[in-house]
Amino acid sequence: MGELETYSHFIDGQYVDSESDDRGEVSYPYNDEVWASVPLGTTGDVDSAVEASRNAFESEEWGDLLPSERADLLENIGDVIDKHAGELAEMETRQNGKLIREMRGQMQALGDWYRYYGAQCRTMEDKVVPVENKNGEMFNYVVQEPRGVVGAVTPWNSPLLLTTFKLAPALAAGCTFVHKPSMYTPVSALRFAELLHEEAGLPAGVYNVVTGEGRPTGSSLVSHEDIDKVAFTGSTQVGREIGKQAGESLIPASLELGGKSPNIVFPDANLNNAINGVIKGIFAATGQTCLAGSRVFVHDDISEEFVDKFTERAAAVELGDPMDPETEMGPVAFKDQWETDMEYIELAQEEGATLQFGGRQPEDLPGECFLEPTILTDVENGMTVAQEEIFGPVASVLTFSSEDEVISQANGSQFGLAAGIWTEDMRRAHRLASELEAGTIWINEYRTLAYNSPFGGYKDSGLGRENGTEGLEEYLQTKSVYKDLSGEVSDPFKLG
Incomplete structure (x- = not known):
């Protein structure tokens, strides 16, 4: 792939060297070839990025922009x-090995998120509330203001898309942003920050990128005393830790976490469509997506x-x-993720599941990370493979005999991110939904998202929503203002 590409942090509108000489490597999963190098950020690097973000938030160049001017920037x-x-x-x-055919589609659609939030x-509006205090002689209005400096930590599976779920509404709200991308996929975030500042006209310090490991870089960011809001996508385990840190700081946290989503197929379903949807849910993106339909x-x-x-169909998938x-x-x-996938496949068989297909590394492909599309049958809902997120191309097939039974089994999980329903009976579909x-919930489709519809989970799949107007609200805080119209102060010993 050519000469090693060397990157620095992107802070305050420019590339900045790290305090430390320690660096991490970025490789191409197809053949394990190392092609880039980024800094392993320190607490001091995070401090610099947060300071730049705070200064930008309080600056006239960003803080005094009219909503229409922010809209122009987003466009x-x-x-x-x-x-x-x-x-x-x-x-x-090149960073995570996802299909170029998928990533081209993602990038070609990505700009629409920013246009939507522009x-x-x-169209953002404040409101007047007709309060009845003092016999109606009080005027009350409610405004929404940006939360401030956002600290965001994002995963490796859809780097820029999942960053955009946070960045686009944060910018629309008037916030500034410090981003710690995954160490597996940091390069696209750095290039993205460069493009936004140099070509889109984003003021310096509004979007900063600090690369590094979860500790100390990520933990320093989410626990920083000058962060006003935390946004995270990743595992439930790490999400719990980040939620605790945000709670100690008394700042809000948006947490988009794991999933163990059911894909439910009824006898009246169009079987070919259902199989396409199941493949789309678990083998597309090599199963490396939080909303994977891993329980079939x-x-x-x-x-x-x-x-x-x-x-x-699984046997015909072209690797x-x-x-x-x-x-x-x-x-x-x-x-490490490949090894985790293999451990789950072995454990499933030990617990009584049957390896119907796959479960091996093809011998004719380079690198160490290929895994055949894998189907497990004779799976019971209480098995480890049906309860824990695997994050790989491993489908667990379970059977059911009634609506009540499948609802109970589908809900019998700590997760609640997504679900698919395959039936031609729309009354049944909406009952299940x-x-x-x-x-x-998808009905006769799977794995589709839109910038104007909210996305997020129930239970251990997270807190808060991304996309849509709900995603924007995550980055705004509400202020209520009362004004006396009577000219007299009410009884000082009485609330009202």
Whole structure:
């Protein structure tokens, strides 16, 4: 892939050297070739980024912008992303091994998130509340203000998309941003920050990127005394720790966490569509997505036919170089995750599941991280493989005989991020949609998201919502202002 690319932190509108000489490597999961190097950030580096972000928040250049001027900047960002979509897509694929065909689609659509939140800037309104204090002789209005400096920590599986879920509404609200990307995928964030400041016109210090490990870099950021809001996407375990740190600081935290989403197939479903949807839910992106449909519930009446066709389709999935547009499934992003996937497959068999297909590393592909699409049958809902998030191309097939049974099993999980329902009976579909404990429900489709519809989880899948107007509200705080109209102060010993 050429000469090693060396990067620095991006702070206050420019690349800045780290306090430390320690660095981390970025490799291409397809063949393990190292192609980039980034700093392992220190607490001091985080301090510098937060200070730059605070200064920007309080500056006239950013803090005094009218909503329409923020809207113009967000629209500029959308145009810059469109211009550099190809470059950003290739950078994403080189970091985490996701298919170039998927990343091109993501990057080509990414600008619409910023345009949407730009439109939100132009339509935000305060309100007057008709309070009845002092017999109606009080005037009350409510305004929304930016929370301030946001500290964001993002994962490796969809780096710029999941950053955008946070950054676009934060900018629309008038916040500034310090970002700690995953050490597996830091380069696209650095390049993104450079483009936003140099080509889109974002003022210096509004979006800062500090690279490094979860400790000390990430923990220093989310516990920093000058951070006003925390936004995180990642595992439930880490999310709990970040939530505790935010609680100690008494600042709000948005936490988009893990999932163990059910994909439910009824006998009247279009079977080919359902199998396509199940494959889309678990084998697309090599299963490395929080909303993966990793628990496949199939009605007893069609379970045998479904498994046969599902296995046939899994065997035909084309594994290979993610940069090849013909490849259908790339490698697992890194060796530790591959080993975790393999451990779960072995444990499932020890607990009584059957390895229907896959579960091996192909011998004809480079690197150490490829894993065949894997199907486990004879899975019970209480098995480890049906309860814990695997984050790999591993589908657990379970069977059911009634609506009540599948609702109970689907909800029998600590997670509640998403669910899929496959049926031609729309009354049944909406009955299930109302009963399933999940933040996103798809009917006869799977793994689709939109910038104007909220996304987030129930239970251990997180707190708060991203996208839509709900996503914008996460970065705003409310102020209520009362004004006396009577000219007289009310009884000082009486509230009202």
